[in-house]
Amino acid sequence: MLFQQLINGLTLGSTYALTAVGYSMVFGILGLVNFSHGSVYTVGAFLTLIFFTALKFNFFVSFLLSIILTGLLGILIDRISLYPLRKRNAPKVTSLISTIGVSIFLQNLIMITWGSETKKFPLVINRGSINLFGANISTLQIMIFSMCIVLMVSLNIMIQKTRVGKAMRATAQNSKAAMLMGININAIIMITFFMGSSLASVAGTMVGMYYQTIDPYIGYMAGLKAFAAAVLGGIGVLPGAIVGGLSIGVIEAIAAGYLNAGYRDAIAFAVLVLMLIVKPSGLLGKQASKKV
Amino acid sequence: MAILKLTDVHISYGNIKAVKGINLEINKGEIVTLIGSNGAGKTTTMNTITGLLKPFKGKIEFKGRDITGKNTSEIVKLGISLAPEGRQVFPRMTVIENLELGGYTRTKSQIIETLGEVFDLFPRLRERKYQEAGTLSGGEQQMLAIGRAMMARPELLLLDEPSMGLAPIIVELVLKAIKKINKLGTTILLVEQNARMALMTADRGYLLETGKIVMAANADILLHSDKIIKAYLGENKED
Numbered sequence: 054m055l056f057q058q059l060i061n062g063l064t065l066g067s068t069y070a071l072t073a074v075g076y077s078m079v080f081g082i083l084g085l086v087n088f089s090h091g092s093v094y095t096v097g098a099f100l101t102l103i104f105f106t107a108l109k110f111n112f113f114v115s116f117l118l119s120i121i122l123t124g125l126l127g128i129l130i131d132r133i134s135l136y137p138l139r140k141r142n143a144p145k146v147t148s149l150i151s152t153i154g155v156s157i158f159l160q161n162l163i164m165i166t167w168g169s170e171t172k173k174f175p176l177v178i179n180r181g182s183i184n185l186f187g188a189n190i191s192t193l194q195i196m197i198f199s200m201c202i203v204l205m206v207s208l209n210i211m212i213q214k215t216r217v218g219k220a221m222r223a224t225a226q227n228s229k230a231a232m233l234m235g236i237n238i239n240a241i242i243m244i245t246f247f248m249g250s251s252l253a254s255v256a257g258t259m260v261g262m263y264y265q266t267i268d269p270y271i272g273y274m275a276g277l278k279a280f281a282a283a284v285l286g287g288i289g290v291l292p293g294a295i296v297g298g299l300s301i302g303v304i305e306a307i308a309a310g311y312l313n314a315g316y317r318d319a320i321a322f323a324v325l326v327l328m329l330i331v332k333p334s335g336l337l338g339k340q341a342s343k344k345v
Numbered sequence: 346m347a348i349l350k351l352t353d354v355h356i357s358y359g360n361i362k363a364v365k366g367i368n369l370e371i372n373k374g375e376i377v378t379l380i381g382s383n384g385a386g387k388t389t390t391m392n393t394i395t396g397l398l399k400p401f402k403g404k405i406e407f408k409g410r411d412i413t414g415k416n417t418s419e420i421v422k423l424g425i426s427l428a429p430e431g432r433q434v435f436p437r438m439t440v441i442e443n444l445e446l447g448g449y450t451r452t453k454s455q456i457i458e459t460l461g462e463v464f465d466l467f468p469r470l471r472e473r474k475y476q477e478a479g480t481l482s483g484g485e486q487q488m489l490a491i492g493r494a495m496m497a498r499p500e501l502l503l504l505d506e507p508s509m510g511l512a513p514i515i516v517e518l519v520l521k522a523i524k525k526i527n528k529l530g531t532t533i534l535l536v537e538q539n540a541r542m543a544l545m546t547a548d549r550g551y552l553l554e555t556g557k558i559v560m561a562a563n564a565d566i567l568l569h570s571d572k573i574i575k576a577y578l579g580e581n582k583e584d
Contacts, residue, residue: 216449219438219442219445219446220446220449222435222437222438223435223438223446226435226436226437226438227433227434227435227436229397229429229433230429230433230434230435231435231446232397232417232418233395233397233417233421233426233427233429233433233494234421234446234447234449234450234493234497235417235418235421235422235449235450235497236418236446236449237416237418339437
């Protein structure tokens with residue numbers, strides 16, 4: 054039972070982590086929480102479904118198209134709702150409210166175009182399963198978990214080692230100094246939004262496959278959980294998003310298994326609150342120190 | 346011929362006018378200093394030359410080319426680098442990563458070449474290659490900030506308050522390095538509050554007061570001018 058819940062938790066947790074990365078990266082670069090990220094996640098899942106069921110594309114083509122288009126949507130969100138504010142040096146709160154507006158807009162757009170009812174997400178991967186220590190692990194779970202981990206590890210390597218990754222880190226640490234290095238900040242912001250949003254599309258699609266249903270509100274709770282995961286791990290720190298996502302997934306799975314399924318969300322957020330009281334900067338977060 | 350020329354440059358923050366029509370020229374190979382007290386507009390001027398701020402009036406030319414209002418990344422590519430006030434190193438990156446970012450606009454082999462030059466100039470940075478910049482001392486961070494700006498191989502190097510908060514012995518070391526960089530062929534614009542130190546390093550100087558240039562002369566003339574001695578150097582030699 055414990056092992057089974059652990060597996061379920063890790064599966065869902067890895068999708069939280071993938072979504073949390075988007076919050077964390079944007080926060081790192083722009084210093085604001087992008088509340089439209091949850092809706093982007095929903096759009097990603099819907100796009101995959103539409104390409105696959107309505108337009109009858111091959112599943113992997115549909116998935117890939119959704120990843121690219123959702124990434125572009127991220128760039129568009131920045132261009133329309135954040136860039137004009139940034140150019141005028143608007144306060145961060147204004148930008149934050151702007152992203153909430155985008156979120157409401159996207160959610161309603163989905164409801165108008167595709168209806169508000171729950172949609173069936175077809176079975177794409179054969180759900181065979183293996184038995185390990187008395188737990189039932191489906192191939193889909195293994196696929197979701199490994200894909201999320203591979204994506205996040207590659208993202209981390211990219212950010213640590215490549216030229217673009219270093220430019221992203223530099224921008225996050227000191228954007229003015231990054232400009233002085235000749236880094237085009239707006240290009241870096243676009244890349245950040247593209248990557249964060251396409252990862253949200255991956256997460257949304259995987260969760261759709263996992264539960265075999267999607268509705269226009271899936272991004273709401275998933276977005277909140279992922280945001281909690283980003284904060285729990287230390288927002289702005291990428292490995293923190295991974296640790297935070299997996300922890301929240303496991304905690305809520307265990308709470309659901311041992312207490313009551315109705316408590317899963319409450320327990321997940323209670324852990325976040327406790328954590329913030331003990332260590333406000335998050336599990337892997339660093340306290341900012343400035344030398345004068 | 347002037348490598349950098351500012352003509353009637355006005356800069357404001359909203360309604361507050363910080364710089365009110367300055368004219369300034371730097372010739373190739375010179376060290377020119379811009380001195381003045383807090384709030385005179387020195388840093389504002391530097392930030393405008395590098396494109397971080399846009400002037401609302403006036404013209405900035407670099408090597409005869411109009412660069413007014415261009416983006417910082419373009420200006421860096423053209424050959425102007427700034428070591429900003431307060432050092433602004435990337436604290437959670439290593440010394441070598443900081444330096445590599447300084448050469449962001451250049452190729453890998455060019456970076457490696459200039460890296461050797463920077464390490465020769467500041468051997469302390471070579472010793473601390475893999476240390477995070479945030480853990481360096483103030484003086485080391487300043488060396489890193491200057492080294493990082495040199496990594497772009499600028500024709501014009503702007504230094505904003507390199508002596509700020511440093512022990513006198515380190516200030517001397519940094520100044521020596523600045524002169525050396527200049528000898529190797531880089532033109533330098535030095536902004537300083539420490540007027541004596543700046544004038545002793547520079548060939549020429551401009552005195553900026555509340556957004557206007559009030560004096561412009563050779564450094565040794567400024568060093569002996571009554572006005573500057575009274576306002577900026579003090580009567581006694583202890584500064």
